[in-house]
Amino acid sequence: MIQLVLALLLFLVSLSIFYILGEGVNRIFKLHLLQTELLLLGFFSYFALFQFIYLPLMINLISFGLLVLTWLSFLCILLVLILGLYGRQIVIDCARSIRKSIMSLYDERSMLNIQKIFRVLSPLTVILLVMVLLLIGMTFLYQVFYSNIFAHYTDTAFYLGTIQSAIYTNTIFIYDGTTGLRDSFINMRFALTGFYINSAIWCRVFRISPIVYQQYVWGGILVVLYTKLTLLIGGVIFKNSTKRVLSFVICCLILNFVFLIYTTPTGAMPPEFLLLFGNQTKGLFANVIIPMLFYIYLVMVAESRKGKYWVFIFIIALSSMGISGSAILIVPAFVFLVALTEFILSRKVKTLFSGIVCLIPCAIYIFAFSLFVLNIWRIPL
Secondary structure, eight states: OHHHHHHHHHHHHHHHHHHHHHHHHHHHTTOOOOGGGHHHHHHHHHHHHHHHHHHHHHHTTOOHHHHHHHHHHHHHHHHHHHHHHHHHHHHHHHHHHHHHHHHTTBOTTSOBOHHHHHHHSOHHHHHHHHHHHHHHHHHHHHHHHHSOTTTTHHHHHHHHHHHHHHHHHOOSSOBOTTTOOBOSBOOHHHHTOOHHHHHHHHHHHHTOOHHHIIIIIIHHHHHHHHHHHHHHHHHHHTTTOHHHHHHHHHHHHHHHHHHHHTSOTTOOOHHHHHHHOTTSHHHHIIIIIHHHHHHHHHHHHHOSOOHHHHHHHHHHHHHHHHHOTTHHHHHHHHHHHHHHHHHHHHOOHHHHHHHHHHHHHHHHHHHHHHHHHTTSOOOBO
C-alpha cells in the first residue's frame, strides 16, 4: 500500500516538474506556445537537461550517488529559479484562464446564461467526455493488470536489473542488468540512453520498487501524454471543435484495443507499445516522440510563425535518445523530411538551416554509437 501511495506521489510530482519546466522554457525563449503544449515541452526539456548531466558523469565512470546529488541539486535550483522569476505570472495566467472560462458562461448582466452552459456542456459533450475518461482508465488498468511485466522477459529483466544495479552497487552501467556480472566495457547500446538511470534516481530517493515505479508511474505518465497528444492532434484536424476532438480521442483509444486483438504479440505496433510496454522506453517512443513530431508538423503547416516550433523540434532532438534508443535513426529521418518538405514549399534557406541545426544532436549520437559498434570507442571497466 505504501508503495502505491509513493507511486501516486511520484506521478503527481513528475507531471508538476514537467509543467514547471515547460512554463520556464516557454517564457525564457519567448515561444508563446499554447497552454496545452507546455506539459509536453517540459517532458522533453527534462530529458534534454538530464542528458547534459548524465552523459559526462557516465563516460567518466562517476558513481551513481554523485549523479543523484548533482542532478537533484541542479533540478531543484532550476525549478526554484523558474518559480522565483515566473511563478507569480504563471499563477496570474492560470487564474485569468480559469476566470475567462467561468465568465464565458455569464451574460452581460453578470447572470449565469443557461443557453451558454448547455452550448458548452451539452449532453452529448458530457457523454463524450465521460467516455474519454472511462477509456483512459481502461487503458491504464490494462497496462497494470494485463500487460504482465514479465511477458517480454529478456528486455524487462535487463531494464529492471539496470535500475537495481545502479541503486545497490552505486555504479552506472558497470554491471549487466540481466546477469549481474561486471562488464568489460560500458555497453553504449544502452548507456547512451539515460531514461532508466533517471528512474533509478527517483527509486533511490523515494525508496520505491523499480517494478512499481516503471509500471505505475511511467505507465500513468505515458497514458496522460498520449491522451494529451491525441487531443492536440484532434484540435488541429478538427479546428478545435469540442465534440469532434473528443470523438477523435475516443476512436484512438478504442482502436488501440482493436489493433492489439488483431496483431501478434511481436507485431511491434504503437498500440502494443502503449498497452504492453508502458514500463519501457518503447512505449514513449511510439506513442509520444513520433506523434509529437507529427503534431508539430501539422501545426507548422497551418502556422505562419514556425520558428518557435523549430526550437521545440531541437529540444526533441536533444532529448529523444535520452528517452529511447529507438529514436537514434527514426527521429533524424523525420526531422530531415520535415525540413526538406518545408524548404520545398517555402523556398527559404532559413528553413533548411533550422533543420540542419536540429539534426546536429542526432548526428552526434549516431557518430558515438557508430564508433562503439565498429569497436573504435570503448570505455574499459
